[in-house]
Amino acid sequence: xxxxxxxxxxxxxxxxxxxxxxxxxxxxxxxxxxxxxxxxxxxxxxxxxxxxxxxxxxxxxxxxxxxxxxxxxxxxxxxxxxxxxxxxxxxxxxxxxxxxxxxxxxxxxxxxxxxxxxxxxxxxxxxxxxxxxxxxxxxxxxxxxxxxxxxxxxxxxxxxxxxxxxxxxxxxxxxxxxxxxxxxxxxxxx
Numbered sequence: 537x538x539x540x541x542x543x544x545x546x547x548x549x550x551x552x553x554x555x556x557x558x559x560x561x562x563x564x565x566x567x568x569x570x571x572x573x574x575x576x577x578x579x580x581x582x583x584x585x586x587x588x589x590x591x592x593x594x595x596x597x598x599x600x601x602x603x604x605x606x607x608x609x610x611x612x613x614x615x616x617x618x619x620x621x622x623x624x625x626x627x628x629x630x631x632x633x634x635x636x637x638x639x640x641x642x643x644x645x646x647x648x649x650x651x652x653x654x655x656x657x658x659x660x661x662x663x664x665x666x667x668x669x670x671x672x673x674x675x676x677x678x679x680x681x682x683x684x685x686x687x688x689x690x691x692x693x694x695x696x697x698x699x700x701x702x703x704x705x706x707x708x709x710x711x712x713x714x715x716x717x718x719x720x721x722x723x724x725x726x
Contacts, residue, residue, distance in 0.1 A: 555619040560611035567606040625703055632695045639688045643681060650676045 650673055658669030 552619065552623065555622065556612070556616055559615050560608060563611055564606050564608055629700060632699055636688060636692055636695070639684060639691070643684050643688070646684070647677070647681055650681070 654669045654673035654676065658665045661669075
């Protein structure tokens with residue numbers, strides 16, 4: 537049980553080179569298979585299209601030159617960028633959870649201090665001191681602890697929406713956002 541953290545760290549450390557190399561390798565293998573099965577004679581109209589510079593690019597705009605040759609270096613660089621973003625995102629998510637954990641720990645410690653100072657110490661003092669202590673306890677609870685709970689919930693929701701959710705699908709690839717509009721749909725809305 538005590539070596540579990542070390543084992544998980546070693547697995548994570550060993551998987552990073554796989555992130556760098558595996559996808560470009562399989563893309564090259566797929567490209568080579570497609571080129572093998574799509575061989576056309578040089579005098580056919582399809583071979584003339586291979587000379588067009590726009591026809592050689594894949595859907596992401598990198599990795600092949602205008603002759604259809606696979607550029608492994610471009611794929612490696614692109615995958616390295618994505619892998620570094622993934623690792624940094626994982627560290628960022630962990631730090632975000634640690635921030636929430638620190639707020640929760642501070643909440644627990646503050647509630648213990650408020651209870652000991654406001655309730656426990658005034659129980660044996662007398663009824664008036666106990667009344668003031670309970671009122672102070674409720675005041676501190678409402679002012680500090682509930683405010684911290686609301687802040688904790690707000691930060692958690694904000695982190696889930698803007699940090700984790702957005703990184704799952706957002707790519708800053710230059711495609712301009714176009715809002716959905718019903719009037720652009722042909723014949724469905726009058």
